[in-house]
Ligand SMILES: Nc1nc2c(c(=O)[nH]1)N=C([C@H](O)[C@H](O)COP(=O)(O)OP(=O)(O)OP(=O)(O)O)CN2
């Protein structure tokens with residue numbers, strides 16, 4: 001099994017509905033995102049998937065969130081834009097884009113609100 005990790009970031013605003021505290025108010029974060037993909041088989045040049053391709057996919061997905069009020073995106077009309085749900089959103093979007101690369105799957109996505117606080121969504 002091989003595992004690859006890439007990181008990127010985006011800056012956006014959000015607020016948590018029904019949160020008892022300041023996070024119920026509009027505020028922003030510089031979110032860092034770590035994406036982990038995995039697979040069993042290396043290709044003819046002994047790589048699982050070019051970092052360039054994974055970074056491109058992650059950047060495309062994060063551009064959907066960057067400099068937005070996340071609450072306004074259709075996905076987050078019902079779901080609160082917590083780091084947990086943002087990680088799940090990124091996971092599902094990356095999963096969809098990775099379909100063209102046979103034998104490589106998303107393992108986990110971690111979203112860091114700060115260096116000290118992060119949420120991960122993963123599938124076994
Ligand atoms: N499990 C989660 N808890 C919280 C989330 C979340 O997404 N998942 N989000 C928030 C708010 O977005 C808030 O911005 C972060 O709150 P907090 O940790 O209090 O941030 P501060 O920078 O104010 O933290 P201090 O360490 O107190 O400065 C809240 N919780």
Ligand SMILES: [Zn+2]
Nearest residue numbers: 014023027029
């Ligand atoms: Zn927040």
